[in-house]
Amino acid sequence: MVAEMLMSRFGWVSSINSEDYKTYKIERLKVLILLAALANWVHYMLGLAIEISGQHRTLQANSITHRRVLSFNYLGMRLCRLARFSITTEHIEAAIKQILAWSKSWDWKSVSTICY
Numbered sequence: 001m002v003a004e005m006l007m008s009r010f011g012w013v014s015s016i017n018s019e020d021y022k023t024y025k026i027e028r029l030k031v032l033i034l035l036a037a038l039a040n041w042v043h044y045m046l047g048l049a050i051e052i053s054g055q056h057r058t059l060q061a062n063s064i065t066h067r068r069v070l071s072f073n074y075l076g077m078r079l080c081r082l083a084r085f086s087i088t089t090e091h092i093e094a095a096i097k098q099i100l101a102w103s104k105s106w107d108w109k110s111v112s113t114i115c116y
Helices: 002-009 026-053 072-082 089-105
Strands: none
Touching: 026 072, 026 089
């Protein structure tokens, strides 16, 4: 029980428990999952934008500069909490262009079709 509580506390959830989200209605749960997916995408995009702007090194504790240390999601969440970084529209546009370039180079044939 304690391990399950700790796992869900830190985001390692293997199944969706309706008690965690205070709802038993599947439609509300679908909306919550959609909102979580959108927030995740926004954090990812903001994290990529902060790395493109070069301000991401102020958030890492070590001095490694030749590779990325912090994930884009973590950087985006920190950006939302701290709000002390200056991200311009050009950085956001560059992040969107980078995501589109990655999606074009991805092998989409290997992804199986999801049917609902």
